Amino acid sequence: QKEVEQNSGPLSVPEGAIASLNCTYSDRVSQSFFWYRQYSGKSPELIMSIYSNGDKEDGRFTAQLNKASQYVSLLIRDSQPSDSATYLCAPVSGGATNKLIFGTGTLLAVQP
Amino acid sequence: SAVISQKPSRDICQRGTSLTIQCQVDSQVTMMFWYRQQPGQSLTLIATANQGSEATYESGFVIDKFPISRPNLTFSTLTVSNMSPEDSSIYLCSVDGTSGIGSTDTQYFGPGTRLTVL
Numbered sequence: 639q640k641e642v643e644q645n646s647g648p649l650s651v652p653e654g655a656i657a658s659l660n661c662t663y664s665d666r667v668s669q670s671f672f673w674y675r676q677y678s679g680k681s682p683e684l685i686m687s688i689y690s691n692g693d694k695e696d697g698r699f700t701a702q703l704n705k706a707s708q709y710v711s712l713l714i715r716d717s718q719p720s721d722s723a724t725y726l727c728a729p730v731s732g733g734a735t736n737k738l739i740f741g742t743g744t745l746l747a748v749q750p
Numbered sequence: 751s752a753v754i755s756q757k758p759s760r761d762i763c764q765r766g767t768s769l770t771i772q773c774q775v776d777s778q779v780t781m782m783f784w785y786r787q788q789p790g791q792s793l794t795l796i797a798t799a800n801q802g803s804e805a806t807y808e809s810g811f812v813i814d815k816f817p818i819s820r821p822n823l824t825f826s827t828l829t830v831s832n833m834s835p836e837d838s839s840i841y842l843c844s845v846d847g848t849s850g851i852g853s854t855d856t857q858y859f860g861p862g863t864r865l866t867v868l
Binding site: 672680681682683684687726737738740741742743 | 783791792793794795798840842856857858859860861862
């Protein structure tokens, strides 16, 4: 089993719709979780962090965390073509260093 | 907010040569990380570099192939040694948030170095 699993996509949604991106992880000790957005040819950009079970909202983005199920998701409301990118889920490993474990990412395509 | 820069932004190298990539941050940070992102793949951590100590390498990466320096709290280098075409990748440095950029376990990435080995 991979440490972090994401559907590679592409996930295609129409402009204005809600995009739902899912991620499962295997390290039960992970306490911090991050979502990065990566445009083609660019480096990852941090968009959300979540540490507690439940929902965390930031503008059009909502992160959801369920540690018991080892599941974290990202919802993007009112999706825009500019949201088209690869979204990377990254739990922090439970080791001594703050090591991020990246999933393979989900490619989101927002259709105008 | 902190600015992270990398040099070079891209390079094309011959097999058997070595390339040193520089990562500069405009504020002091405790931890710096080096990642590799091969074409179409996600990010793989190569090593963690703390100032004043030897870098900690991940499984599958060795110091002879990827020597790292961390002379101060704002700078690090990664050398890709004796390159082969399989080393063609994007190399990214990242820093943690202990300087006030964000929370301590957040990481922020530099723009990356795109390496092509012929």
